[in-house]
Amino acid sequence: MIDWTQKEEIWELRLSKKPCNEIGTEMFQKLERFLTEIKGSNAKSLIIYSALESGFCAGADLRELYKEMISQPKDQYRPKMKAFLNRAHDVMNAFDMLPLSTIAVVHGACFGGGFELALTCDLIVAEPSARFCFPELRLGIIPGFGGIPRLKREVGNAFVRDLLFTGRSINAQKANTLGFVSQVVKEGEGLNVARLTARQTAKFDMETLKSAKAFIKRLPEEELEREKQLFLFLFERPNVIEALSRFVQSTDLRSYLP
């Protein structure tokens, strides 16, 4: 599902949960274990990449989420979802503010929660096949792992609205032009380029990097909290469970397309 390796002070986190690294309970457990380990290490740089052809990450594990929800009485939806969101935010916030440089290597699908994970990284290196998308509004919800504040941190509000309100996906070149992808590289070369970049960032004084990162990246906590509250409000409506049900029961090969 996920594993990690280290070479000197550069760590690599590899995602490999089929079909496309969907983030559910088990993934969170592993990510939490990884975070504990890297925080206690001498790591200077981290690369996150996917070993799967399908892409970087297709987002939250909606099938698991749906099964979890329908196994509960309706009055338990909110506390269950709140616990899930809190856990997701803790993990994403921890990645966002790791005291080292972080690089996501993206190819293929980078959707929803997967896009939110990539946005926690300091740099995104993308291959031409990469596609970035927030499809949540199709289900009647918004991104819930801190994705809106993080995308707003990188690009203009108008583009955030475009991506959210249309649910369309954009390619690596467009993402690079917008500014949240720092490099577009040849297909299959993302990891090599990320390793070179990681070596470069690891040359500098870590205290300076840590201070600069805290100065540049830190998000207002109240904005993240508001996102959670809005997500919970939207999630409680019956049409969301219906939309999740349709998605989960779909056998259409095109289920990830708008």
Add this chain to the structure above:
Amino acid sequence: MTSHTLSKLIELAAKRFRIEPRTLQPEDDIFIKLEMNSFQALSLLSDLELAFDIEIPDYELQGVKTFQGLADVIDKRR
């Protein structure tokens, strides 16, 4: 213009799916013919946008089933 777009589109699809271009016909159902899932469809979309230097919002592809239909969408964006 469409015939040029169509042949280029078929060439790109054949390259991504490692099949002979001549086996693809304008009226073939793209998903069935290429046995393509949604992840592969997204990668093909990126190939097309980069090759034709255009943006194709996914929602413009709703209901598009054939290579010819896709070529028509591309031409409207050029």
